[in-house]
Amino acid sequence: MGDENGSGSRPVWFVGASWRGVEDQTQRFLAEGIWEHGFRKDKLGIRTNVRRMRAGDRIAIKAVFTRREGHPFDTGGRRVSMMRIKATGTITHNPGNGQQVYVSWEQVLDPPREWRFYTYQPTLWRINPEDRPADERWLSESLIAFAFDGKPQDIERFLDLPYWRDLYPRKGTPDRTEYSIGNILDDGCFLAEEDLQRLLGRLRAKKNLILQGPPGTGKTWLAKRLAFALIGKKDPEKVRTVQFHPSLSYEDFVRGFRPGGDGILKAVDGVFLTAVREAQDTQESQFVVVIEEINRGNPTQIFGELLTLLETDKRTPEEAIELPYADERGDRAVYLPDNLHVIGTMNLADRSLAMVDFALRRRFAFATLEPQIGTRWKDWVVKERGVDGALADDIATRVQHLNDQIRTDRNLGRHFCVGHSFITPAEPLATGATREWFRDVVETEIGPLLQEYWFDDPKKADDATLELVKGW
Helix, strand or coil, X not given: CCCCCCCCCCCEEEEECCCCCCCCCHHHHHHHCEEECCCCCCCCCHHHHHHHCCCCCEEEEXXXXXXXXXXXXXXXCCCEEEEEEEEEEEEEECCCCCCEEEEEEEEEEEEEEEEECCCCCCCEEEECHHHCCHHHHHHHHHHHHHHHHCCCCCHHHHHCCHXXXXXXXXXXXXXXXXXXXXXXXXXXXCCCHHHHHHHHHHHXXXXXXXXXXXXXXXXXXXXXXXXXXHHCECCHHHEEEEECCCCCCHHHHCEEEEECCCCCEEEEECHHHHHHHHHHHCCCCCEEEEEECCCCCCHHHHHCCHHHHCCHHHCCHHHCEECCCCXXXXXXXXXXXXXXXXXXXXXXXXXXXXXXXXXXXXXXXXXXXXXXXXXXXXXXXXXXXXXXXXXXXXXXXXXXXXHHHHHCCCCCCHHHCCCHHHHCCCCCCCCCCHHHHHHHHHHHHHHHHHHHHCCCCHHHHHHHHHHHCCCC
């Protein structure tokens, strides 16, 4: 029997059992032989989808989360998207109210089985392998077999796909593949190639670069890829990342005293000085320190006397200066090598952040990133993330209209625009999921941001949020 779209297989439904802070309802669903959602409004179109459920369709209770540790592969410190399968069954009746269905729960998984990579956060996920291109149907087929037939997940097959292969290299095989500006574009950068060349040129010449811009313009994402392009290889061991915050100190970042295992205080190098030593020891390679939110802390205090050594013409042993704390060998003198670079990121929309002082500003080149919601963005999200082509045009128009409104607001301006990262799916979407995904982004990400922007005019924020999904 075909489904409602006339395809040869029936859809399978993966559903959540908690929403908006409500406790997990799995046990109640099992006891009452039902599944239901708790949304009062149909903002995500969930009622429409529930009405599409039919008796005989298979259904599974899921819970989506992320985890860094405990994987049979090297995550490089990154989180992995995961999904627990708690119970499976068959829908027996749909009353048509868009709220619930009756279910014969046939299998309770205790403990739940854990699936990786191919996941979907919203409460309702409709899967039909025939909705996907022929070469991608195995993604849905393997998830269904995992959930309902107890088949193991073929981790290696997923890691062979470009997206996950780049994120998670095999254990014991560090990812040191060649990397260039072309790879940045392939990864989903929407800047022109000549713009990337200019940024990389400034980083080489000035040694220090700050990427600034509105939220969601991919500043940290681009910083790390520029670092790899500078190095010439995707070598995480030569890139160190730290985030500045008000509590970060010179002792954390450069050098300070820490208690050792014997309880005695010892001078310990921080993140920055560790990178300095590594760069000095391997002069033939380039090293990069990426500093997220560089203006969230006090950069002048955190860098201390090393702020002077950031200058391009002071990257020699002759320019070494003495630190307040000597290392374990009694050495205080430090210089910054020519092969060490710093890339900072700075969010211009955060009202709570202080402006960067002139001492730091003089030592960095600055580049402002703008929202990139044009042809490059559309082509990439359609090809690489499964966004419906016609809907991509509509999404771009709606967000650009919102950004026009933000730019002309005298209390905001261009630094508060909504960046393209908000409307670029992190993973490929299931066929037909574009509307629901965008509504979810608007409700849970863009809408709350607008409430912060127009905190003194909640109606304006509500109207702008509703305009984004009007007619959807």
